[in-house]
Amino acid sequence: xxxxxxxxxxxxxxxxxxxxxxxxxxxxxxxxxxxxxxxxxxxxxxxxxxxxxxxxxxxxxxxxxxxxxxxxxxxxxxxxxxxxxxxxxxxxxxxxxxxxxxxxxxxxxxxxxxxxxxxxxxxxxxxxxxxxxxxxxxxxxxxxxxxxxxxxxxxxxxxxxxxxxxxxxxxxxxxxxxxxxxxxxxxxxxxxxxxxxxxxxxxxxxxxxxxxxxxxxxxxxxxxxxxxxxxxxxxxxxxxxxxxxxxxxxxxxxxxxxxxxxxxxxxxxxxxxxxxxxxxxxxxxxxxxxxxxxxxxxxxxxxxxxxxxxxxxxxxxxxxxxxxxxxxxxxxxxxxxxxxxxxxxxxxxxxx
Amino acid sequence: xxxxxxxxxxxxxxxxxxxxxxxxxxxxxxxxxxxxxxxxxxxxxxxxxxxxxxxxxxxxxxxxxxxxxxxxxxxxxxxxxxxxxxxxxxxxxxxxxxxxxxxxxxxxxxxxxxxxxxxxxxxxxxxxxxxxxxxxxxxxxxxxxxxxxxxxxxxxxxxxxxxxxxxxxxxxxxxxxxxxxxxxxxxxxxxxxxxxxxxxxxxxxxxxxxxxxxxxxxxxxxxxxxxxxxxxxxxxxxxxxxxxxxxxxxxxxxxxxxxxxxxxxxxxxxxxxxxxxxxxxxxxxxxxxxxxxxxxxxxxxxxxxxxxxxxxxxxxxxxxxxxxxxxxxxxxxxxxxxxxxxxxxxxxxxx
Numbered sequence: 281x282x283x284x285x286x287x288x289x290x291x292x293x294x295x296x297x298x299x300x301x302x303x304x305x306x307x308x309x310x311x312x313x314x315x316x317x318x319x320x321x322x323x324x325x326x327x328x329x330x331x332x333x334x335x336x337x338x339x340x341x342x343x344x345x346x347x348x349x350x351x352x353x354x355x356x357x358x359x360x361x362x363x364x365x366x367x368x369x370x371x372x373x374x375x376x377x378x379x380x381x382x383x384x385x386x387x388x389x390x391x392x393x394x395x396x397x398x399x400x401x402x403x404x405x406x407x408x409x410x411x412x413x414x415x416x417x418x419x420x421x422x423x424x425x426x427x428x429x430x431x432x433x434x435x436x437x438x439x440x441x442x443x444x445x446x447x448x449x450x451x452x453x454x455x456x457x458x459x460x461x462x463x464x465x466x467x468x469x470x471x472x473x474x475x476x477x478x479x480x481x482x483x484x485x486x487x488x489x490x491x492x493x494x495x496x497x498x499x500x501x502x503x504x505x506x507x508x509x510x511x512x513x514x515x516x517x518x519x520x521x522x523x524x525x526x527x528x529x530x531x532x533x534x535x536x537x538x539x540x541x542x543x544x545x546x547x548x549x550x551x552x553x554x555x556x557x558x559x560x561x562x563x564x565x566x567x568x569x570x571x572x573x574x575x576x577x578x579x580x581x582x583x584x585x586x587x588x589x590x591x592x593x594x595x596x597x598x599x600x601x602x603x604x605x606x607x608x609x610x611x612x613x614x615x616x617x618x619x620x621x622x623x624x625x626x627x628x629x630x631x632x
Numbered sequence: 633x634x635x636x637x638x639x640x641x642x643x644x645x646x647x648x649x650x651x652x653x654x655x656x657x658x659x660x661x662x663x664x665x666x667x668x669x670x671x672x673x674x675x676x677x678x679x680x681x682x683x684x685x686x687x688x689x690x691x692x693x694x695x696x697x698x699x700x701x702x703x704x705x706x707x708x709x710x711x712x713x714x715x716x717x718x719x720x721x722x723x724x725x726x727x728x729x730x731x732x733x734x735x736x737x738x739x740x741x742x743x744x745x746x747x748x749x750x751x752x753x754x755x756x757x758x759x760x761x762x763x764x765x766x767x768x769x770x771x772x773x774x775x776x777x778x779x780x781x782x783x784x785x786x787x788x789x790x791x792x793x794x795x796x797x798x799x800x801x802x803x804x805x806x807x808x809x810x811x812x813x814x815x816x817x818x819x820x821x822x823x824x825x826x827x828x829x830x831x832x833x834x835x836x837x838x839x840x841x842x843x844x845x846x847x848x849x850x851x852x853x854x855x856x857x858x859x860x861x862x863x864x865x866x867x868x869x870x871x872x873x874x875x876x877x878x879x880x881x882x883x884x885x886x887x888x889x890x891x892x893x894x895x896x897x898x899x900x901x902x903x904x905x906x907x908x909x910x911x912x913x914x915x916x917x918x919x920x921x922x923x924x925x926x927x928x929x930x931x932x933x934x935x936x937x938x939x940x941x942x943x944x945x946x947x948x949x950x951x952x953x954x955x956x957x958x959x960x961x962x963x964x965x966x967x968x969x970x971x972x973x974x975x976x977x978x979x980x981x982x983x
Contacts, residue, residue: 481865483694485909510910511911513917551839553842553846554912555871557895558892564840
């Protein structure tokens with residue numbers, strides 16, 4: 281775990297991504313899925329932020345927007361350019377040259393190591409591709425760089441791997457190759473989208489160890505996207521919980537786990553299975569599954585599943601603000617000092 | 633009383649431990665290989681365990697460790713190239729491996745039913761869910777149920793798994809993932825089986841929905857004394873819902889016993905490493921154990937103990953001789969020559 285007071289590496293302000301729902305060829309779409317709706321966060325040097333939530337909450341879309349696989353429909357995002365020590369405006373990255381330059385600093389590791397590699401290219405081609413694109417080094421230098429990286433990600437001895445194809449490797453080895461490919465340009469910022477969820481227990485652990493080690497060694501900053509809070513606990517300094525396109529709670533990892541404030545975070549935490557048969561879990565307070573955020577009305581996004589909702593929750597989606605200890609929550613029922621007011625508020629409403 | 637309750641009452645089942653009666657399932661020295669061009673894949677090697685009535689058993693292990701192969705062999709549904717080379721599978725005393733195909737067909741669903749991995753995606757989209765459950769009942773109930781009986785039973789099952797009975801006449805696309813999975817469980821219960829095998833019943837579901845489904849399964853086991861075998865790669869899920877567990881590695885059962893005991897003190901090096909390093913949101917942050925390497929190729933499994941190439945406690949004996957599964961404490965069996973070397977309890981991170 282690293283120091284909190286480093287330089288800002290990633291800054292996201294009010295990021296928004298809407299997907300139009302197709303109505304047919306000639307009709308203009310008026311319905312939108314609010315996949316990511318006005319989220320803001322900052323990641324400091326060497327720190328990693330976990331983006332956690334159920335499927336459909338917008339966590340993957342956020343990651344894809346930040347690596348420019350999708351274009352945002354609103355808001356701003358900046359990523360640090362370590363060569364020039366300045367921030368790159370992600371929204372300004374448009375031309376092929378810009379994108380090329382951008383990819384030196386920002387990379388992504390995908391969930392499925394079986395589908396994120398060209399089956400007809402050798403491991404050497406896959407890892408060396410960014411070097412070829414940027415025309416860096418002679419053939420010997422490239423080869424040396426690839427060998428070094430394969431060794432770094434634990435594929436040892438590296439030489440026999442160079443001219444193998446992805447199908448000859450196991451899932452864990454492929455994910456190591458994907459990590460090597462992401463790191464070959466020495467990026468400042470890596471978006472890791474569920475990099476271990478397809479892997480088996482023992483292999484998952486070794487990939488998690490590897491990613492932590494590399495973060496320390498190379499000073500990489502991760503945005504770690506996962507549905508698994510237990511994994512996030514190990515990989516991230518800070519966790520942001522998303523629900524229907526909004527960040528509903530964000531805090532340093534242990535603070536969030538020991539003192540969850542938002543009703544959704546509390547439900548999520550009490551539903552996580554615990555590898556301890558003697559553990560008495562708290563009751564899960566909410567029911568139902570995640571809805572889709574199609575043209576959501578101006579009210580708290582969580583209102584439908586929230587067992588504590590009061591009238592104020594229907595007014596607008598609450599703002600995310602700090603309740604002390606760098607603990608941000610978006611809920612009307614959490615007082616500015618972080619205390620829970622749900623019960624009193626419900627009583628007040630009953631009386632009136 | 634429902635049929636399930638009647639059956640539970642007749643059997644005198646409950647949640648208390650009673651190991652003396654005839655176990656619902658007894659697997660003895662089961663050996664199963666898959667025959668492929670390159671040779672025989674040793675998928676299940678000399679696996680033995682016993683499940684008393686009314687209990688839940690979890691089989692954990694990584695992909696390819698043989699946990700699903702064990703289940704498919706119990707159901708006699710393993711692929712055409714599967715060869716059962718030895719052993720017994722006794723369901724309520726009767727060896728399923730000796731039955732002919734027609735007899736086995738009758739046992740399936742009636743006596744032993746299975747919730748397959750990803751079953752929620754195998755509903756036929758052009759029939760209602762109720763019609764598909766009815767089909768199972770028509771084939772297996774003696775005598776065939778009348779429309780009213782089938783309806784009443786399906787409604788009862790829907791309520792049991794937490795589905796609105798009005799959904800019976802709906803099509804699968806109108807169900808969410810969690811609802812489809814609940815309906816699969818209802819279908820598995822439709823012929824009042826003695827034993828249910830649930831293969832990764834909640835994988836691919838979100839945590840909150842997963843917790844709800846596990847709760848329903850827990851209820852079915854505890855309230856009705858159902859015997860359930862869970863197969864999962866997720867150790868935390870096994871901790872939540874089983875009273876007994878078996879840890880499999882490379883086709884072998886390496887540890888078997890009471891779930892609480894094994895979690896408190898895993899004795900096989902593999903279980904110890906895996907349990908120690910399972911990330912958890914509670915307790916101190918654990919050390920992520922250094923388990924290097926990958927599971928072996930079962931076309932040519934390692935000599936002696938199959939875990940020896942990755943085991944931190946391995947000695948020459950482990951390379952030479954295969955350790956038997958032996959009881960080291962009442963009800964707690966392990967297959968390891970050096971289990972005494974394994975530290976007590978799990979690793980905690982000193983931070």
